[in-house]
Amino acid sequence: MPRMTPSEAFVETLASYGVTDVFGIVGSAYMDALDIFPAAGIRFIPTVHEQGAAHMADGYARVSGRHGVCIGQNGPGITNFVTAIAAAYWAHSPVVAITPETGSNTIGLGGFQETEQLPIFSKITKYQAHVNGPARMAELTGRSFDMAMAERGPTQLNIPRDHFYGDINVNIPKPRHIERGAGGTNALNDAARLLAQAEFPVILAGGGVVMANAVNDCVELAEYLSAPVVNSYLHNDSFPASHRLWCGALGYQGSKAGMRLISKADVVLALGTRLGPFGTLPQYGMDYWPNDAKIIQVDVDYRKLGLVKPIEVGICGDAGESASALLERLKNQEQITAIENRDSRLATIANAKHDWESELDGWSQEVDDWSQIVSAEDEGMLHPRQVLRELEKATPSNAAISTDIGNICSVSNSYLRFERPRSFFAAMSFGNCGYAFPTVMGVKTAAPDRAAIAYVGDGAWAMSMVEILTCVRENIAVTPIVFNNRQWGAEKKNQVDFYGHRFEGVNLDNPSWAGVAESMGSQGIVVDHLDMVGDALRTACDAQKDGITTVVEIMCTRELGDPFRRDALSLPVRHLEKYKSYV
Numbered sequence: 001m002p003r004m005t006p007s008e009a010f011v012e013t014l015a016s017y018g019v020t021d022v023f024g025i026v027g028s029a030y031m032d033a034l035d036i037f038p039a040a041g042i043r044f045i046p047t048v049h050e051q052g053a054a055h056m057a058d059g060y061a062r063v064s065g066r067h068g069v070c071i072g073q074n075g076p077g078i079t080n081f082v083t084a085i086a087a088a089y090w091a092h093s094p095v096v097a098i099t100p101e102t103g104s105n106t107i108g109l110g111g112f113q114e115t116e117q118l119p120i121f122s123k124i125t126k127y128q129a130h131v132n133g134p135a136r137m138a139e140l141t142g143r144s145f146d147m148a149m150a151e152r153g154p155t156q157l158n159i160p161r162d163h164f165y166g167d168i169n170v171n172i173p174k175p176r177h178i179e180r181g182a183g184g185t186n187a188l189n190d191a192a193r194l195l196a197q198a199e200f201p202v203i204l205a206g207g208g209v210v211m212a213n214a215v216n217d218c219v220e221l222a223e224y225l226s227a228p229v230v231n232s233y234l235h236n237d238s239f240p241a242s243h244r245l246w247c248g249a250l251g252y253q254g255s256k257a258g259m260r261l262i263s264k265a266d267v268v269l270a271l272g273t274r275l276g277p278f279g280t281l282p283q284y285g286m287d288y289w290p291n292d293a294k295i296i297q298v299d300v301d302y303r304k305l306g307l308v309k310p311i312e313v314g315i316c317g318d319a320g321e322s323a324s325a326l327l328e329r330l331k332n333q334e335q336i337t338a339i340e341n342r343d344s345r346l347a348t349i350a351n352a353k354h355d356w357e358s359e360l361d362g363w364s365q366e367v368d369d370w371s372q373i374v375s376a377e378d379e380g381m382l383h384p385r386q387v388l389r390e391l392e393k394a395t396p397s398n399a400a401i402s403t404d405i406g407n408i409c410s411v412s413n414s415y416l417r418f419e420r421p422r423s424f425f426a427a428m429s430f431g432n433c434g435y436a437f438p439t440v441m442g443v444k445t446a447a448p449d450r451a452a453i454a455y456v457g458d459g460a461w462a463m464s465m466v467e468i469l470t471c472v473r474e475n476i477a478v479t480p481i482v483f484n485n486r487q488w489g490a491e492k493k494n495q496v497d498f499y500g501h502r503f504e505g506v507n508l509d510n511p512s513w514a515g516v517a518e519s520m521g522s523q524g525i526v527v528d529h530l531d532m533v534g535d536a537l538r539t540a541c542d543a544q545k546d547g548i549t550t551v552v553e554i555m556c557t558r559e560l561g562d563p564f565r566r567d568a569l570s571l572p573v574r575h576l577e578k579y580k581s582y583v
Contacts, residue, residue: 001169001170001171002169002170002171002172003167003168003169003170004167004168004170005032005164005165005166005167005168006134006137006163006164006165006166006168007032007033007035007036007164007165008036009137009138009141009168009170009172010033010137010138010141010159010164011033011036011037011040011042012040012138012172013137013138013141013142013145013172013173014040014042014069014141015040015041015042016142016172016173016174016175017067017142017145017175018066018067018175019042019067019069020041020042020043021042021043021045021060021069021445021446022037022042022043022044022045022069022070022071022098023045023047023052023053023054023056023057023060023068023069023070023071023442024044024045024046024047024050024053024070024071024072024077025046025047025049025050025053025072025073025077026044026046026073027071027072027073027074027077027100028073028161029073029074029100029101029102029161030071030073030098030100030159030161030164032164032165033164045445045470045474045476046470046473046474047438047467047470048466048467048469048470049080049466049467050070050072050077050078050080050081051080051081051083051084051434051438052084052437052438052441052464052466052467052470053070053071053072053081053084053438054070054081054083054084054085054088054095054097055084055087055434055435055438055439055441055442056068056070056438056439056441056442056445057069057070057084057088057093057095057096057097057442058084058087058088058091058093058095058425058439058442059402059425059438059439059440059441059442059443059445059446060442060443060445060446061088061093061094061095061442061446062091062093062422062425062439062443063400063422063425063442063443063446063447063450064422064446064447065211065213065422066094066446067094067095067096067145067148067149068088068093068094068095068096068442068446069095069096069098070084070095070096070097070098071097071098071099071100072099072100073100073113074099074100074101074102074113074114074117074161075102075112075113075114075115076113077113078097078099078100078101078115078117078120079115079120081097081099081121082120082121082124083432083434084432084435084438085097085121085124085125085154085156086124086430086432087427087428087430087432087435088153088154089124089125089126089153089154089430090427090428090429090430091207091425091427091428091430092152092153092207092211093153093154094148094149094152094153094154094155095148095154095155096144096145096148096154096155096156096157097121097125097154097155097156097157098157098159099117099121099156099157099158099159100159100160100161100164101117101158101159101160101161102114102160102161103160103161103162104132104160104162104163105162107160117156117158118130118156118158121156124154125153125154125155125156126147126148126151126152126153126154126155127143127144127147127148127151127155127156128155128156128158129141129143129144129155129156129157129158130158131157131158131159131160131163133163134163134164134165134166134168135168135169135170137159137163137164137168137170138170138171138172138173139173140157141157141173142172142173142174142175143173144156144157145175146175146176149175149177149178150176150178152211152300152301180212180300180317180318180321181317181318181321182315182317182318182321182322182324182325183298183315183316183317183321183322183325184315184316184317187313187314187315187316188315188322188325188326188329189329190312190313191269191296191313191315191326192326192329192330192333193333194267194294194296194312194313195225195267195269195296195326195330195336195338196330196333196335196336196337196338197267197337198225198265198266198267198337198338199266199337199338199341200264200265200266200267200338200345201225201227201265201266201267201268201269201338202227202228202229202230202261202262202264202265202267202268202269202293203218203221203222203225203227203228203229203230203268203269203271204229204230204231204232204250204262204268204269204270204271204273204275205218205229205230205231205232205235205238205239205271205272205273206231206232206235206238206270206271206272206273206274206319207232207235207238207272207273208271208272208273208298208299208300208318208319209235209238209239209271209272209319209320209421210235210237210238210272210421210422211272211319212272212300212318212319212320212321213320213421214271214272214318214319214320214321214323215238215239215240215420215421217319217320217321217323217324217327218238218239218271218319218320218323219239219240219243220323220324220327221269221323221324221326221327221330222239222243222245223245224327224330224331224339225330225336225338225339226245226338226339226342226345226346227245227269227338227345228245228247228258228261228262228345228349229243229245229246229247230247230248230249230250230255230258230259230261230262231248231249231250231254231258232249232250232251232270232273232275232276232279233249233250233251233252233254233276233278233279233280233413234249234251234279234403234413234424234426234428235249235273235424236248236249236413236416236417236418236424237418237420237421237422237423237424238272238421240418240419240420241417241418241419242419244346244349244350245349247261247349247352247353248353248356248414248417249413249416250262250279250280250283250288251278251279251280251281251283251413252278252279252281252283252410252413252562252564253283253410253411253412253413253414253561253562254283254413254414255356255414256284256286256352256355256356256359257352257353257355257356257357259283259284259286259288260286260288260352261348261349261352262288262289262290263286263288263289263290264290264348265290265293266290266292266293266294267293267294267295267296268290268293268294268295268296269296269298269326270295270296270297270298270309270311271298271319271322271323272298272299272300272319273297273299274299274301274304274307274308275295275297275304275307275308275309276308276429277308278429278565280308280309281565281567283562284562289309294312294313295309295310295311295312295313296311296312296313296314296315297309297311297313297314297315298315298317298319298322298323299314299315299316300316300317300318300319301316302314302316360385360389360414360415361389363385364383364385364386365383365385365386365557365559366385366559366560366561368496368559368560370493370496370501370559370560371557371559371560373501374557374558374559375557375559377558378557378558378559380528380555381485381528381555381556381557381558382527382528382529382530382533382554382555382556382557383556383557383559384407384408384411384483384485384556384557384559384561385411385414385561386530387483387530387533387554387556388408388411388412388414388415389415390530390533390534391412391415391481391533391534391537392415392416392417393534394533394534394535394537394538395451395453395537396451396541397419398420398449398450398451399423399450399451399452399453399541400422400423400424400425400440400443400444400447400450400451400452400453401416401418401423401424401425401440401453401454401455402424402425402426402435402436402437402439402440402443402452402453402454402455403416403424403425403426403436403454403455404427404433404434404435404436404437404454404455404456404457404460404461405427405431405432405433405435405457405460405490406433406456406457406459406460406483406488406489406490407457407485407489407490407492407493407560407561408455408457408483408485408489408556408561409436409455409456409457409460409483410490410561410564411561412455425439425440425443433457433459433460433463434460434463434464435460435464436454436455436456436460436464436480437454437456437461437464437465437467437478437480438464438467439454440452440453440454440478440480441467441470441471441476441478444476444477444478444544445476451479451541451544452477452478452479452544453478453479453480453481453537453541454478454479454480454481455481455483456480456481456482456483457482457483457485457488457489458482458483458484458485458486458487458508458510458513459487459488459489459508461480461482461513462510465480465513465516465517465520465551468517468520468521468522468549468551469520469521471522471549472520472521472522472549475547476549477543477544477545477546477547477548477549478544478549479537479540479541479543479544479549479550479551479552480549480551480552481537481552481554482513482551482552482553482554483554483556484510484513484553484554484555484556485556485557485558486507486508486509486510486558487506487507487508487558488505488506488508489506489558489560490563490564491505491506492506492507492558492560493560493561493562493563494563494569496560497563497566497569498569498570498571498572499572499582500582500583502582512524512526512553513551513553514526514551514552514553517549517550517551517553522548522549522550522551523540523543523548523549523550523551524550524551524553525539525540525550525551525552525553526553526555527552527553527554527555528555533554536552536554537552540552571583
């Protein structure tokens with residue numbers, strides 16, 4: 001067994017697992033290992049904040065399909081990871097959070113920068129390893145990386161800072177690749193029979209289709225059945241938008257065409273999706289989920305099968321392998337009802353998509369009472385839906401887009417279409433502000449040839465814009481689109497609908513975001529006319545080729561789209577006399 005220091009064993013294991021980039025903030029707790037990163041071919045990318053580092057690792061992992069890695073100083077540096085690791089957990093991203101800890105001999109004494117680091121992450125990681133002795137450094141480092149891929153989610157590698165030092169005998173582990181199958185034979189046979197008998201089958205393509213590199217398998221199955229395909233919520237890149245069977249995303253601010261079509265389904269193939277509750281809720285006043293349809297659910301995690309929706313058949317398998325196995329079985333069926341009636345279904349699909357596109361073209365602004373109230377005050381500002389349509393038209397074909405949480409960013413779900421997987425990155429059901437900008441920086445680091453664009457509201461932008469410094473310092477060129485409507489729009493919509501236009505904590509007094517960006521060393525463009533939108537995006541994306549980050553600040557009206565969930569709030573009730581006016 002080779003003899004080396006634990007720091008060398010740690011770094012050699014990173015190299016063995018193909019790590020070339022690590023995001024974080026420098027700290028004495030792991031400096032002995034950091035010192036030899038360059039010799040191992042590992043680029044350390046210092047960020048402005050540790051939350052940004054973990055978001056960058058998330059974006060890096062999601063676009064590349066490889067590990068994203070972040071590291072920080074013990075105590076406060078590590079607690080700053082929490083929000084971003086939770087987002088990675090719900091995105092099923094193979095992020096490895098390396099968390100150096102206070103020294104093993106002083107744990108529990110309340111020393112400098114000390115906290116219990118394992119409990120903090122226990123519910124938002126798939127696996128946790130604690131290096132309880134220097135001799136186990138390589139073993140547990142390798143296992144953390146293996147488990148991140150096997151479990152499709154973040155893992156934590158916790159290392160007492162004194163365990164980087166010493167002399168050990170060690171073998172460096174190599175990555176283990178776990179092959180996933182198509183699922184159980186009986187389940188596949190039952191599912192194939194259901195699909196063969198279906199009058200109006202619909203495929204719901206989820207994130208598992210992207211993670212399994214299974215888009216082509218999904219396309220082949222859909223084409224054989226002539227089945228409409230809808231994207232699960234915030235997985236708009238799970239099926240090519242130019243395909244005639246693509247019908248758009250479900251969930252908040254998704255596609256009415258997709259919702260109307262899935263409502264007709266007698267069989268739904270939920271391919272690579274946990275059927276998360278937020279992605280199947282009523283929208284636009286439509287309760288579109290087909291409660292009488294028979295559901296076939298495919299997921300690699302058996303614990304997700306039937307968890308949210310009652311299912312007829314559950315298949316624990318890889319989305320691509322399962323789709324291929326189902327197609328093979330369907331080709332051996334004597335009769336496929338969906339093939340016999342395909343012409344009428346294809347016409348229904350085409351009509352639904354045409355109607356939705358026509359509605360989007362004519363949907364120039366929101367028409368609720370609040371929008372009419374503020375329209376006079378917003379004279380000269382741009383309507384968000386018109387802006388989003390123009391951005392859609394000008395987006396480069398190879399673009400990777402991340403979106404933050406917020407009203408305008410959420411409305412963009414109606415307009416974001418992609419031709420290739422690993423192109424769309426959102427905070428999923430965790431929904432944290434400040435996600436989009438650092439995440440797309442991680443995307444750009446892993447895929448420097450792609451145009452990297454972030455949609456960000458002005459509230460979330462103030463949380464994350466400090467990472468412009470990282471863009472400039474580290475030559476990571478991206479394009480943040482900042483929608484400046486001077487408000488926390490998603491929450492303000494609740495105060496419009498339920499609290500009598502009494503606005504507490506939602507109005508924002510902003511500086512010039514483009515001006516701030518320029519002061520930090522990037523480029524800034526202010527867009528205040530609709531005909532500027534497309535040109536601004538094209539200019540900013542072209543500047544990426546020269547290593548220049550450009551913040552595009554779009555001056556938007558304060559009109560607001562539908563709230564996230566009308567069922568999440570109720571009209572207020574007040575009992576005390578002094579509060580009666582607040583009903």
